[in-house]
Amino acid sequence: MTPSEARRRLATGSHRRFTPKRPWAPMTDAEWAAVERHLKVVVQGQGRPLKDARQRIDGMFRIAASGQPWHALPPDYGKPDTVGRHFRRLARMGLWMRLVGACADRAAPAPLRAIEFFIVRAARRAMRLLGMGAAVMAEKLGMLSAMPVLPVYLTRPYWFAEVERVMAGLLEAHRDRPLRLPIGEMKAWLRLHRFFAGKPWHRRWAEP
Template sequence: MPLPPPPPGRRYTPKRPWSPMTDAEWAEVLPHLRTVVMGEGRPLRDARQRIDGMFQVAVSGLPWHSLPEDYGKPDTVSRHFRRLAHAGLWLRLVGACANPAAPPALRRIEYFICRAARRAMRILGMDGARAVQRVGLLTALPVWPIYLRRPAALARVNAMVSAWLEPFRRRPVEDFPEKEMRTWLRVIRFFEGKPWHRRWAPP
């Protein structure tokens, strides 16, 4: 099934099979890593190996326990991934890739970065998804943009529901139209958005 054309100013990132980072690619990631971990007091020990492991899991979509032990203990790498997500590394790297002046070495691992950012949405939630949406790399989104939260539309729907409910506030409970209310609730849930959904995510 062909992909829908991206909206203006946005793009898909071509798929790339996982492979360990080259020296040039790692040299582009390292400054961003140093920026987000500065002040934590932890050395960047085995950082390249761990980031490679994170990219492998992100690209494959497999659970952490499938990570080969060459990249460290899966639980340790998973915790490190979550810390880096909270520190803003993946969003920072996505923003760097979206820059038209991004270095070629960073462009080569853009797919790895987008998939890592998408996996981080399970941690960052809707705020992270909206941050990614603003920079326009669709592959980093956890769901298609149509499924993300739309505050303005949600506010209008809530106002419509309140106006629709007003006449029923003074009526007996048995007069309440439950079927119509369930329909309104589905509409509200749609506009509230989803922070993560594997089936509805861009490729």
């Protein structure tokens, strides 16, 4: 892999995409069934089941899709503070990133695809809690709308490590002939190295 190939793979990878916006609407039975199967996995053995789970998660998706604060949630979905607390609980259990991963699967069912925008917005809202690890996971999955900022601003450990691996290989290959080290190519890799170092994670990038 050359530096230009690394840039091209990053910029044009077919797996990388932004999710089209969709106005919020309550989940259909099929959409709820697609979410519920993942919900059951993450809550199993982790305390009491979520009360009125479908209604609560509909409310979470409503707030996530609109970008509004929790206090804007209509009372039909429960107390805003309670719903917000349950949202954070599900984030720590891994539900939102699990759903993001399910959407990234080429074999994702149509009902899950239909609510992908709600899912990536929920994951993005949870980034304040989940931090850099979740942002990197979203990037590796190619689900760019789940990331808190554009990828160019983030430290990108996966690609950073790939560049380090290539640079180490070049140095090793020329250990006995250091004067033949391709300086121009090494400089190109060093530029990529600095680029993928990005900026330190900051919680202000994530939504409240």
